[in-house]
Structure formats: C-alpha cells, structure tokens
Amino acid sequence: xxxxEKVRLGDVCDTNIATLxxxxxxxxxxxxxxxxxxxxxxxxxxKTYSTDEAPSRAKLLIKKHDVLVSTVRPNLNAVALVSTxxxxxxVASTGFCILRSNDLLDCNYLFHYTKSxxxxxxxxxxxxxxxxxxxSNSDVYGTLIPLPPPDIQKKIARExxxxxxxxxxxxxxxxxxxxxxxxxxxxxxxxxxRNEKGxxxxxxxxxxxxxxxxxxxxKIEDETLVSFxxxxxxxxxxxxxxxxTKEYKEVQTGFTYFRENDVLFAKITPCMENxxxxxxxxxxxxxxxxx
Numbered sequence: 001x002x003x004x005e006k007v008r009l010g011d012v013c014d015t016n017i018a019t020l021x022x023x024x025x026x027x028x029x030x031x032x033x034x035x036x037x038x039x040x041x042x043x044x045x046x047k048t049y050s051t052d053e054a055p056s057r058a059k060l061l062i063k064k065h066d067v068l069v070s071t072v073r074p075n076l077n078a079v080a081l082v083s084t085x086x087x088x089x090x091v092a093s094t095g096f097c098i099l100r101s102n103d104l105l106d107c108n109y110l111f112h113y114t115k116s117x118x119x120x121x122x123x124x125x126x127x128x129x130x131x132x133x134x135x136s137n138s139d140v141y142g143t144l145i146p147l148p149p150p151d152i153q154k155k156i157a158r159e160x161x162x163x164x165x166x167x168x169x170x171x172x173x174x175x176x177x178x179x180x181x182x183x184x185x186x187x188x189x190x191x192x193x194r195n196e197k198g199x200x201x202x203x204x205x206x207x208x209x210x211x212x213x214x215x216x217x218x219k220i221e222d223e224t225l226v227s228f229x230x231x232x233x234x235x236x237x238x239x240x241x242x243x244x245t246k247e248y249k250e251v252q253t254g255f256t257y258f259r260e261n262d263v264l265f266a267k268i269t270p271c272m273e274n275x276x277x278x279x280x281x282x283x284x285x286x287x288x289x290x291x
Contacts, residue, residue: 010141011103011174017098018061019092024051029086030058032093033070038078041115043068045110060092065107067099068092069114071135074123075232081111097140106150106245109272113145198276236276240264 030045032055049058060069064085070078070159074093078156084210099114101107113119113289127133148156190197204210230256233241258264258280266276 004146004290006144007147008141009099009110009143009145010138011185012102012145012147013110013141014102015137015141017100018059019059020054020089022051023070026051027088028054028058029088030054030066030089030091030093031062031096031118032057033072033078033095036068036070037077038070041079041081042109043076043080043082045084054091055093057093057095059094060096060098062090062092062098063100065101067107067111068096069099069140069147070111071086071095071140072132072137074120074127074133074135077115077120079111079114081107089111097135097137099140104147104150105145105158106153108161109153112143112157112160119143172187229264231276232277234264234266240278240280 027048027050029048031043031046035045035047049055062082064082066082068080068082070076099110101110108268116241123135123139124133126139129136147153189199192199193203229240260280262280264280
C-alpha cells in the first residue's frame, strides 16, 4: 500500500480551462482524438484552421505541459502530454479532459499516472455506454492519485521515462524482427496472393474446425471456471492481454470456445476491431467473443 496521501486530480489540476471564443479571428492548430496515437501516447498530428472554419468541438485552449485524456472509450487509453508548442494557438477537442497540473503535481509524473492500469481501471469502472463507453470530465477529475513530495515525483517520472524508452526500443526491435519473418516467409513460399509457386488452394473450412462447439473440444466439466477474452484484450501485434480477461462459471451463451494454439480472428464491428487476430497460447478452457 502506498505511504503517500491520495488526492483527487481535480484538487491538484486546474479545472477551469479557457475555451475558444467565436468572436476571435486567428489561426489554430487543432488536436482531436485521431491526433493521439494511443499506443505511443503521443500527439502525432494536428490540423490547422482559421477560427471561423474550425470544427464545433474545437474549443479547449491548451498549453505546453498539459495532459490530454480522451473521455471516449477510456479502455483504449488515448492520453498524451503536450510536449511542444506550435506556431499557432493550440486547441483541443471537447472529447478530451485537460489535466493542467499545479505546483503540487509534476506534469511528467501526472502523465505517467494516466498511462497506468490503475487509472484505466478507474475510468472503466465509471464509464457509461456499452458499445461506446465514455466518461465525463468530473469522472477524470475525481480520480485519486498518490501525491509524494515534488522531488520524489520527478525522480519517479525520470525512472519511468527510462523504462518507456527501453520498451520503445524493444518494440522497435520486435517490429524489425516481424518484418524479417515476413521477408523469410515470402522468400520461402512466395506472395500468397499472386501464388507464383503454384501452391494448391483450399478453403479454410475444409482444413480447419470453424467456431468449434463444446462437444468437439473434449470433456469440459460444467463447474469449470472459464475466462472471457474481450475483443480489446487483443493487440494489433496479435498478443492477448490476460489481465483484461474475466473468469466466471460456465453460465454464458453465445460465445465461442477455443483451444490452445487456435487462431482467433475478429469478424464483427466495431470496424477498428475487425480483422484483428491472435494465437491462443498458454490459455486453457476459455471462451472468446472473437469469432
């Protein structure tokens, strides 16, 4: 348990964020939800408008060191630190909650906290809406954050910065290895679309068990605990985040059983989930909503 006091974000952040006036006439650099890469936790783009041409959601005047927290689909954790200033006034969408820390809270420490599983779980617990969950600004401001002394905050943030850089380097190495794997595959088997090596074609349904029934997987006791794998637990790289699975007794219907080393492939909306896939490794007696 943390030895530091926990405080509401609203007590250590400025909740009075100025908004863009319709009477102003200047150029803005607009940051919306799509401007934030939720994997890198960075602002990767912005759009430039004159104020009279700006979208209706372009309202929040932001500054360097602000932390942007998307209030829609909080499970995706689209957060970013405004690390630089642009040549124009920076404006964010009302789809963000703006966290502007005061003197008691280091902005880098705050940013790392918003990336934590603790923060994500808290927002998910208060999110409203099944297909398109969202939270309010008051939900975000009401979240508790441990508040060590400022020097300790800065030390923690520096150490987490180092860890983040190491993880980024590791991810880059894995991506390069993935490209090498694909290159070797093409060298050995050729382009599967053009099929220049003349391989025989088969329907997947002829060589695979599609959406197997419980009876086809061997004996599963009725009292066996099963784990539900939600679609958002599958990453773009094909990994399954088991921390997001839920265990319960086998009372649900309409889900798909799978076995170790089965390939899971998403086939339903929303479109951003469609086509994602993973191999079920080190998972047993599970159900999945991935078709």
